[in-house]
Amino acid sequence: MSQAVVFKLLGRRVRLGLIGGAQGSLIGPVHRTAARLDDCFDLVAGVFSSDPERSLNSADAFGIKRGYTDVASMIEAEIVRADGIDAVAIMTPNDSHYEYAAAALDAGLDVICDKPLTNDYDSALALARKAHDRGRILSLTHNYSGYPMVREARATVTGGEIGALRLVNVRYVQGSLSRPVEAEPDKMAPRNKWRLDTAKGGKSHVLGDIGVHAHQLISFVCGRRIAAVLADVGPSLPGRTAHDTAQVILKFDDGTRGQMLISKVATGAQNVVSIEAYGEDGGISWNQAEANDLRVMRLNRADEIRTRGLPSLHPHAQRGTRLPTGHPEAFFEAFANIYTDFAELVAARIAGAEPDPLAQLTPNAWTGVDGLAFIDACLESTATRTWAEVVYEDDRF
DSSP: OOSHHHHHHHSSOEEEEEEEOOTTOSSHHHHHHHHHHTTOEEEEEEEOOSSHHHHHHHHHHHTOSEEOSSHHHHHHHHTTSTTOOSEEEEESOGGGHHHHHHHHHHTTOEEEEOSSSOSSHHHHHHHHHHHHHHTOOEEEOOGGGGSHHHHHHHHHHHTTTTOSEEEEEEEEEOOTTSSOGGGSGGGSOHHHHHHTOHHHHOSOHHIIIIIHHHHHHHHHHHTSOEEEEEEEEEOOSTTOOSOOEEEEEEEETTSOEEEEEEESOOTTOOOEEEEEEEESSEEEEEEGGGTTEEEEEETTSOOEEEETTOTTSOHHHHHTOOSOTTSOOOHHHHHHHHHHHHHHHHHHHHHTOOOOTTGGGSOBHHHHHHHHHHHHHHHHHHHHTSOEEOOOOOOOO
């Protein structure tokens, strides 16, 4: 991975403006590190907080020369500069994603946005259509599909190496809400305050925060859609109103069965993310704690452990690898793979060139729309206590 492709297309780096991620942010440093890792971006401008003073102070602290106090001012100033930004990266609370992404797209800028795309299906669909109408790139930082061995898992499953798919299991569990943190609002971390507020974080906290990651992971690896869900979504602690757990049984469009456990009350669990997929001839297993390895299983045979960095891996896995085997890569590198794919897509658009087809597998606006459709189906199933169809928009231009 390098800036070679971007430089070949543009003769320079992609110029990026940042929205959100002020000092003290959890995800802001991840976005900035990911954008810089492969040297594809120049971080030249930013609005880091809705508090003007905090925004400007953060710009100074991060060495961003063009700090702004609000998004509208940044976009207005940057689009008329000869050295203005090409794209924006959005890492703000969920309720602001639509406003900022729409403004950027309308100004002719490409967008990379944290998940979920928005808090509701209709606004997510509107953004997908706007990106198409404006001819601009809209990507999402579903970083788990940036792991090389998750990409190897996808190539293994969709390439038929384990035969016709039969069963898939995904877990995304953590213990961040295993205590009633909302009982003492003055002591809550700011990121929990907005996430647990349905007006800002969405109607289902657990689904909007980590459930969409689980949905994207299972859809990406399996290469097929979830057709229907039987779900139980809600709070697990007495007195809590925010959703902290979702148990979901799945039916895929080809008849494959599956299940998900998504929870924030798994006391002691340290962000456990895993996927297993089983076909007629074998299976695969990956978990984030051993992110550099993929287990491939066969009937009556010893398991095969595929390791990141091996030359025998599929091209998509190799594309996301920087170091040889024995030198671990993990979360930051996976996040950076999404940014690097986005950079190539933006550079190709500006240059009027065709990007690498593998870059086009990076999560896009439709990934976000599908995630909101999944949330709606899970909530409908929970309310009706029966199966609910996941309704997809098939007019994808």
